[in-house]
Amino acid sequence: MNIEKHTEAIKACRFCFMCRHLSGIGNVTFRESDTPRVRALLLDQVMSNPALLANADTLETLYNSDLSAACRYHCVKHFDENGLLLAAREDVVKAGLAPADVCQVAAEYLARPAAPAISGKGDVLYFIDYNTAAVPAIATAFGKIMKKAGVSYRSAEKGCPGKALKVLGYANEAQKAAREFAAAVNAANVKTIVVSNPAAYDALVHDFPEMGIKLKGKVMHTSEYLLSLKLACRKKAGALYYLESDFLKNYHPDYEFPGKLLSHLGAKRLTFGTNNEESYTCGEGALVLQQLRPVLVKKLACYIEARADHPEKDLLVTASPYTRKQLSTHTKLKVVTLEELTASLI
Amino acid sequence: MLIERKSYLFEMIRNELADAVGAEFVNCADSDKMGHSIDYYWIPELWHDRGKETKKPDFVVHPGSAEEVSKVLKIANQYQIPVTTWGGGSGSQGGALPVYGGIILDTKRMNKVLQIDEQSLSVTCETGIIARHLEWEVNKAGYSTMHLPASIACATIGGFLAHRGTGVLSTKWGKIEDMVMSLEVVTPTGEIIQTLPVPRHASGPDLTMLFLGSEGTLGVITKVTLKIHPQPEARKFRAFIFEDMHTAMSAGADLMRSRLRPCAVRLYDEEETSHHVKRVLGLDRKGAYLVFGFDGQEKIVDLEMEYALQIMSRYKAEDLGSKGGELWWENKYKFFYPGYMFHLPQAFGTLDTVADFAHIEKVYQAMKDVVKTNFPQARFIGHFSHWYEWGCMLYARFIFEGEHVPADAEEAVALYNRVWDLAIRAAIANGGVINEHHGVGLKLGRLMKELYGDGFKVLEGIKKTLDPNNIMNPGKMGFKGV
Numbered sequence: 001m002n003i004e005k006h007t008e009a010i011k012a013c014r015f016c017f018m019c020r021h022l023s024g025i026g027n028v029t030f031r032e033s034d035t036p037r038v039r040a041l042l043l044d045q046v047m048s049n050p051a052l053l054a055n056a057d058t059l060e061t062l063y064n065s066d067l068s069a070a071c072r073y074h075c076v077k078h079f080d081e082n083g084l085l086l087a088a089r090e091d092v093v094k095a096g097l098a099p100a101d102v103c104q105v106a107a108e109y110l111a112r113p114a115a116p117a118i119s120g121k122g123d124v125l126y127f128i129d130y131n132t133a134a135v136p137a138i139a140t141a142f143g144k145i146m147k148k149a150g151v152s153y154r155s156a157e158k159g160c161p162g163k164a165l166k167v168l169g170y171a172n173e174a175q176k177a178a179r180e181f182a183a184a185v186n187a188a189n190v191k192t193i194v195v196s197n198p199a200a201y202d203a204l205v206h207d208f209p210e211m212g213i214k215l216k217g218k219v220m221h222t223s224e225y226l227l228s229l230k231l232a233c234r235k236k237a238g239a240l241y242y243l244e245s246d247f248l249k250n251y252h253p254d255y256e257f258p259g260k261l262l263s264h265l266g267a268k269r270l271t272f273g274t275n276n277e278e279s280y281t282c283g284e285g286a287l288v289l290q291q292l293r294p295v296l297v298k299k300l301a302c303y304i305e306a307r308a309d310h311p312e313k314d315l316l317v318t319a320s321p322y323t324r325k326q327l328s329t330h331t332k333l334k335v336v337t338l339e340e341l342t343a344s345l346i
Numbered sequence: 347m348l349i350e351r352k353s354y355l356f357e358m359i360r361n362e363l364a365d366a367v368g369a370e371f372v373n374c375a376d377s378d379k380m381g382h383s384i385d386y387y388w389i390p391e392l393w394h395d396r397g398k399e400t401k402k403p404d405f406v407v408h409p410g411s412a413e414e415v416s417k418v419l420k421i422a423n424q425y426q427i428p429v430t431t432w433g434g435g436s437g438s439q440g441g442a443l444p445v446y447g448g449i450i451l452d453t454k455r456m457n458k459v460l461q462i463d464e465q466s467l468s469v470t471c472e473t474g475i476i477a478r479h480l481e482w483e484v485n486k487a488g489y490s491t492m493h494l495p496a497s498i499a500c501a502t503i504g505g506f507l508a509h510r511g512t513g514v515l516s517t518k519w520g521k522i523e524d525m526v527m528s529l530e531v532v533t534p535t536g537e538i539i540q541t542l543p544v545p546r547h548a549s550g551p552d553l554t555m556l557f558l559g560s561e562g563t564l565g566v567i568t569k570v571t572l573k574i575h576p577q578p579e580a581r582k583f584r585a586f587i588f589e590d591m592h593t594a595m596s597a598g599a600d601l602m603r604s605r606l607r608p609c610a611v612r613l614y615d616e617e618e619t620s621h622h623v624k625r626v627l628g629l630d631r632k633g634a635y636l637v638f639g640f641d642g643q644e645k646i647v648d649l650e651m652e653y654a655l656q657i658m659s660r661y662k663a664e665d666l667g668s669k670g671g672e673l674w675w676e677n678k679y680k681f682f683y684p685g686y687m688f689h690l691p692q693a694f695g696t697l698d699t700v701a702d703f704a705h706i707e708k709v710y711q712a713m714k715d716v717v718k719t720n721f722p723q724a725r726f727i728g729h730f731s732h733w734y735e736w737g738c739m740l741y742a743r744f745i746f747e748g749e750h751v752p753a754d755a756e757e758a759v760a761l762y763n764r765v766w767d768l769a770i771r772a773a774i775a776n777g778g779v780i781n782e783h784h785g786v787g788l789k790l791g792r793l794m795k796e797l798y799g800d801g802f803k804v805l806e807g808i809k810k811t812l813d814p815n816n817i818m819n820p821g822k823m824g825f826k827g828v
Contacts, residue, residue, distance in 0.1 A: 012684035015384070015391050017436040017500030021478040030408045030454040030474075031373065032381030032435065041384065041394065042377055048397055057375040077685035274482035 001050060002087035002094075003043050010047065012079040013040035019071035024279045025064050028299040033061045036071045036081040043088055053092060059099050062088050063292060066300065067167065067285035069250035074277060082285070089169030102168055105291045109164045114177035115184035116159025122152035124225075125190040125217065130158055131287075132196045132321040135328075141343035142196065142222065148346050149229045154188060163203040167287045175211050178203070182213045190217045194225045196339060197321050198247035199287050206251065221248065223319060223338050224257040227264055233345045236266025238315075241308075243272060243335075245319040246285040258319050261338060265345055272316070273307035280304045281318075282326035290326060301330035308333060317341050351404065359425060363407050363449070366417035371408040371455065378406050382432055382450045387440035387789060388695060389759055395690050396755040403430065403444035408455040412568040415451065416536040419566070422449055422817045423535060428828055429817050431562035433502030434476060437509060438696065439787025441561045445821055446828045453504050456568060459483045468527055470571040473504030489574040492519035492609075496682045507567050509785030510559040512739075514678055516732045517602075518609040518641065519575070521783060523558045530569035531557050534813035538568075556808070561785055562819040564812050580647045581609065583639035583671025584655070586663040587631045591615045592707065594634040595730070597661045599703045601638065602733050604657055606650050611638040611733040612674065615710075618727035618743075626686050627673050631664070637674045693746040693762055697728075697769045698782050702737035705777030706730070712772040713742050720768055721761075723750040732782065739782040744769070766790065786823045794824030 003010070013036050020026065026034035033039070039061060046053045053059075062085060069082040092098055098106070116127065124146075128139050139155070146153050161181040162174035185193060193215060195201045204219045220228075242262060248255045262269060272280060282300045283289035290297045304327065308314050316335040318324050327335045336344075350356065363372045383400035384390040390400050404427075409415045422429045428448030435442050444450050453474035460470045462484065469484055469491070477491075477498045484491055493506065495513040505511065507529070512521040519525070529541045541554040557567055588594035594613050601608065614623050619635040629635065640650040658665070666673075680686055688694040701709045710728060717726045721744070728742035744765050752758040770780055770793050780790050780797050795802045802824065809816075809825050821827030 011689070014394075015386070015689065016684050016687075017386065017434065017497070018679075018683055020434060020436075020500040021476045022499075030371075030452060030457075031375075031378055032406070032432075032452070033375065033377035035381070038377065038381035041380060044394070045380075055376055057377040060375070061377045076680050076683035079684060274479070274486045 001047070002090045003047060003084060006080065006084040006087050007047070009079045009081055009084045010040050010044050012077070013037060013081050013084070014044045019074050022070040022074055022278055024066040024068050024070065024283065024300060025296060028296065028303050029064075033057070034064055039065065039085060040081060043084060046088070053095060054097050059092060059097065062092065063099065063102060064296065065286060066279065066283035066289060068246040068279035068281065068283070069285055070246070070277060070279045073250040073253060086167065086169070089167070090171045093169035093171070098169065101292055105288050106165060106168050106170050106173070108291075109160055110173060112158065112160050114160045114162070114180035116156035116181065118154055118156045118184065118188050120152065120154035122154055123191040124151060124153040125156050125185065125188055125193045126153050127156045127193060127195045127200060128158070129161070129195070129197045129200045131199065131325065133158060134325050135321050135337070138196055138321055138324070138337050138339050141337070141339040144343045145226060145229070145231070145339065145346060149231060151229070154190065156185060156188070159184065161200060161203040161208075163199050163207065164288050166207060178208060178211055178213055182208065182215055186216045192225065193217045193219045194222055195219065196222045196337065198245040198319055199284065199322065202247045202251050221255070221257060221319065223261045226338070226342050227257055227261045231342065231346050233265055235345055237262065237341060237345055238266070239268045239270055240315040240317050241270050241272040242267070243280045243316055243318045243323060244276070245323070246279050246281050248319055250279075250285070258338060261342070262317070265342060267317075280307070281320055281323045284320045284322045287322070297326055298330045301326050305331040305333055356404070359421065359427070360405065362421050363405055363418060366421060367407050367409045367414045371410070373406040373408070374404070379403055382406055382435065382444060382452070385435045385440060385442050386438045387443065387787070388693065388762065389440065390443060391690055392693075392755060392758055398755055401443065401445050401447065403450040404447050406450045406452055408452050410455045412530055412532050412538045415532040415566050415568055416538055418449065418451060419532060419534060419817070420536040423815050426815050426817060428820050430819050431504070431508070431566050433474060433505035433508070434497070434500045436497050436500040437505060437785060437787060439509070439785045439789040441509065441785055441787030441819070441822055443788060445788060451566060453502060453566070460569070462487050462489070462574070467574050468571050469574050470569065471503060473507060473567050473570055474502050477501055477503055477506065484574050485577070488577060490577055491525065491572055492575050493522060493525060493572075496679050503570060503572075504567050507558055507570060508561050510783060512732055512783040515609045515641070517611050517734070518607050521732070523555065525572045526554060526558065527571040527573060529554050529557055529567050531565045531567050533565045534815070534818045559785070561787060561823050563809060563823050563825055564818065578641035580644035581639060581641035581675075582647055582651055582668060583637060583675050584651065584668055585635065585637040585666040585670030585674060586658055587619075587633045587635055587666060588661065588663045589633050591634040593661055594636045594663070595707055597658055597663070598636060598638075598730070598733065598738070600657050600660070601654055602703075602735055604653065605735070606653055607640070608638045608650070608654070608733070609641040611738070612636070612729060612731050614729040615727060617725070618729050622681070622727060626681050627677055629670070629673065636663075637671050639671060639675065688743070688745055691748075691751055693751045693758060695744055695762065695766065696784065697742040697744065697766070697773070698739065698784050699742075699770070699773040699778035699780070700732070700737065700739040700782035701776070701778045706737055706740060708776045709773050709778040710740055710742065712776045713740070713769045716768045716772040717744050717765065721746070721765060724765070740778070742769075767793070771796070788822055791822055791824040
């Protein structure tokens with residue numbers, strides 16, 4: 001079983017309570033099972049008796065997680081309960097135990113072409129994945145910025161680098177999609193690949209090398225790329241709340257570009273809520289949580305809204321198109337992405 | 347009565363509970379029942395580790411208010427179903443384990459901060475809030491509860507109230523019972539009562555104190571008003587290495603007798619200094635590590651520190667300076683994270699007791715002797731972590747490693763319980779008590795009568811009066827089981 005590779009995390013997390021306060025889902029369901037401790041306990045049992053993986057409650061628990069990795073970031077030794085869950089989901093799929101809702105979401109992604117549709121001219125390729133495409137204002141803002149900067153670029157629309165399939169536990173299918181995606185992107189022969197969605201960034205920068213897939217061109221999140229343009233701003237961003245991305249904060253802890261871009265834009269960053277440890281992303285790390293657990297995503301959004309100082313007035317900025325979409329859908333919060341903010345200031 | 351799972355009565359009760367708190371908040375999922383069958387007590391952890399079945403609840407309910415708690419307790423009385431209150435589940439004494447099945451009443455849905463009173467400096471909140479979340483809320487308003495235990499991230503405020511918990515700043519700011527202004531409690535029969543609004547009065551015995559430390563046996567604490575404090579302008583630490591623990595204890599006691607008000611004092615014995623402190627803090631020294639700090643207005647802190655250093659100067663000790671003290675403060679929780687905390691397959695326990703300065707070293711020595719004599723295969727380490735004007739708390743630990751932990755689970759449990767029996771009896775015989783801040787729970791209930799003598803009959807009488815059907819956490823704290 002794949003979870004055997006994560007025995008260390010199982011043993012470390014099964015009796016540990018130290019990150020309970022950061023259990024995003026646990027904080028809205030109040031269920032003990034929605035904590036790293038109980039997930040590790042359940043998988044500890046599965047290690048001794050693999051038949052227990054078929055338990056419907058265990059399966060529900062495994063797919064409830066928001067995969068924010070806040071626990072891993074917080075943990076003194078950074079035990080990887082997130083990696084354990086992804087391995088467990090892979091075991092679930094391999095054993096043919098994937099619940100019907102998981103199969104349905106996977107089928108949607110499998111039906112989509114992995115290779116993106118590429119158009120335009122230039123050395124820069126802007127990848128508009130499904131989450132980014134779901135908020136058209138983001139690509140529009142990026143286009144406005146590029147026009148202002150005088151840079152021509154190509155768009156790679158939709159396409160599937162395999163991240164959603166990986167998160168669902170479909171490792172082989174994820175790898176196949178990733179290879180097709182990479183082949184299409186490499187054929188474009190660009191110098192720079194820019195992505196708005198931090199999940200896609202993680203896929204290209206972390207998952208691809210792990211799968212042995214090489215991309216031609218340097219991959220940048222838009223925050224890094226926009227900063228490199230050294231844009232002149234006609235006004236300052238002013239006071240705002242930046243909601244960290246799970247992927248950029250907890251998966252790539254040294255990724256400093258969103259902060260640097262905000263400073264460049266003249267932002268005065270205020271602390272959202274009460275702390276900078278909790279995930280305020282509506283389940284960004286789980287990527288397809290909205291399709292799998294819409295009720296939980298709504299609860300996560302309301303949890304965030306309840307922590308705003310002035311819910312209808314405050315300006316919230318996120319690096320994540322997914323978070324932008326969920327907060328706009330479920331709350332009255334005023335939220336924009338880094339691209340939208342930048343476009344409004346230049 | 348214990349319910350037959352597959353009976354129609356079970357379904358009827360489930361429906362009644364759903365009617366009381368909402369169907370979404372009555373949970374019978376295997377994964378949740380499993381989660382509530384193991385807390386931070388070593389025995390259920392061992393039981394799980396050895397592949398044995400842990401005792402699970404029949405229902406997990408998440409009430410959202412005192413009124414809903416009341417409804418649940420009335421249902422439980424009607425059918426005489428055991429109710430075990432569960433906050434964060436991070437207690438080390440088995441107090442939240444549903445040993446007779448029945449209902450787990452999980453309080454975490456009651457997690458609202460209701461009011462921060464900046465005139466009286468108090469916060470009123472529901473008790474299911476995780477202590478870290480409350481502290482963050484209070485911090486945002488510019489204050490602190492000053493309740494900063496190692497379990498702050500996982501335990502609820504209700505858990506601390508139920509077990510008389512404490513935090514690292516207890517020496518100045520007190521244990522949780524010193525922080526409480528007032529409580530709302532749902533009694534076992536479902537009445538919602540409010541204790542007096544202030545903690546100092548001459549209006550009869552103190553009802554607030556009756557419920558603090560009652561570990562879910564006398565009702566469910568649903569709301570609390572706690573004192574809060576302005577964030578201190580400065581908090582400074584200093585550390586010393588003494589040749590031996592006895593000398594360091596004298597210095598620490600002198601510090602307390604001087605009536606200076608350190609916020610924290612901690613003294614590690616030679617064994618813990620050279621092993622555990624070295625591993626966690628990277629401080630490689632022989633002897634006993636004493637660290638203390640002061641907080642408040644900076645000028646006052648500096649003055650207190652100056653006087654404290656004068657006291658230390660009477661002793662032969664290596665001054666590790668403020669750096670040696672800050673090292674501890676910055677890493678105070680690190681001791682409890684995986685990789686640093688003791689864990690299975692080790693067998694370990696915290697023999698937590700408290701005594702006055704006239705007795706504390708005798709207690710320490712007696713516990714150490716009893717462990718060393720009867721269990722030479724075990725390690726014994728200790729530190730003194732909560733200091734008062736009159737004495738301090740001993741946080742002693744025993745640890746069995748490798749082949750010294752019996753493979754057979756029953757044998758391991760017998761060994762474990764034997765250590766507790768002998769060590770705690772040694773503590774009591776020398777002026778200590780069963781426990782200082784972890785509580786009694788399932789682990790130490792059998793020793794309560796020995797500790798209290800006839801006084802325990804008073805506690806039993808209170809229990810019987812408040813909980814005539816014995817539904818609240820039966821079998822814990824020395825009270826009778828089902």
